[in-house]
Amino acid sequence: GESVGLHLPTLSVQEGDNSIINCAYSNSASDYFIWYKQESGKGPQFIIDIRSNMDKRQGQRVTVLLNKTVKHLSLQIAATQPGDSAVYFCAEIPRQAGTALIFGKGTTLSVSS
Amino acid sequence: DTGVSQDPRHKITKRGQNVTFRCDPISEHNRLYWYRQTLGQGPEFLTYFQNEAQLEKSRLLSDRFSAERPKGSFSTLEIQRTEQGDSAMYLCASSLGRLNTYGYTFGSGTRLTVV
Numbered sequence: 001g002e003s004v005g006l007h008l009p010t011l012s013v014q015e016g017d018n019s020i021i022n023c024a025y026s027n028s029a030s031d032y033f034i035w036y037k038q039e040s041g042k043g044p045q046f047i048i049d050i051r052s053n054m055d056k057r058q059g060q061r062v063t064v065l066l067n068k069t070v071k072h073l074s075l076q077i078a079a080t081q082p083g084d085s086a087v088y089f090c091a092e093i094p095r096q097a098g099t100a101l102i103f104g105k106g107t108t109l110s111v112s113s
Numbered sequence: 114d115t116g117v118s119q120d121p122r123h124k125i126t127k128r129g130q131n132v133t134f135r136c137d138p139i140s141e142h143n144r145l146y147w148y149r150q151t152l153g154q155g156p157e158f159l160t161y162f163q164n165e166a167q168l169e170k171s172r173l174l175s176d177r178f179s180a181e182r183p184k185g186s187f188s189t190l191e192i193q194r195t196e197q198g199d200s201a202m203y204l205c206a207s208s209l210g211r212l213n214t215y216g217y218t219f220g221s222g223t224r225l226t227v228v
Contacts, residue, residue, distance in 0.1 A: 034217075042221050042222075043204050043206075044219045046216040051212070091216075100158045101146070101158065102158065103148075105155050
């Protein structure tokens with residue numbers, strides 16, 4: 001079936017670096033995308049979202065880019081901090097009414113100080 | 114209202130026993146979702162309610178699983194005759210509508226271990 005996937009299972013960065021986490025999605029009918037952060041033993045926590053009529057959206061230290069031509073989503077974290085260490089998931093909502101979030105497999109971000 | 118609450122946080126049960134989990138969503142949210150997450154994987158959709166109506170069920174939701182949301186408030190997920198393969202984190206989420214600013218709010222989950 002169609003699903004959202006992430007390119008790299010792990011990413012290691014130094015504190016203060018910028019991090020880029022990538023995601024490829026396959027459902028061209030999806031019209032809403034969300035990035036979640038999940039720390040050990042906790043549920044996914046909303047980071048930022050973007051709708052399919054946008055290419056870019058910025059939040060506090062985070063930016064999401066959407067390239068619908070190649071069906072690619074990325075999360076950029078500026079000045080990465082140790083507290084950013086977690087598993088990051090992208091998720092999509094297909095346009096069909098009632099269909100829930102579909103998650104990818106996640107990227108584990110490790111930030112060393 | 115401090116978010117989505119799930120109870121219990123952890124449950125250990127013997128194979129063949131029945132278990133029930135509870136989810137209390139954010140009070141004004143009309144949509145409630147159940148997901149299952151195994152180690153190293155993303156959450157997998159199980160079922161979704163809009164108010165008290167169960168509108169969608171994944172094929173992952175075998176006939177041993179049943180979910181209810183009486184009165185459109187809290188929800189319960191019951192697993193009958195548990196199997197070791199049911200061991201996972203069961204997550205509940207809620208939202209106000211389909212496309213909601215701040216996405217879907219998740220609870221901290223119930224970790225089920227079947228021995």
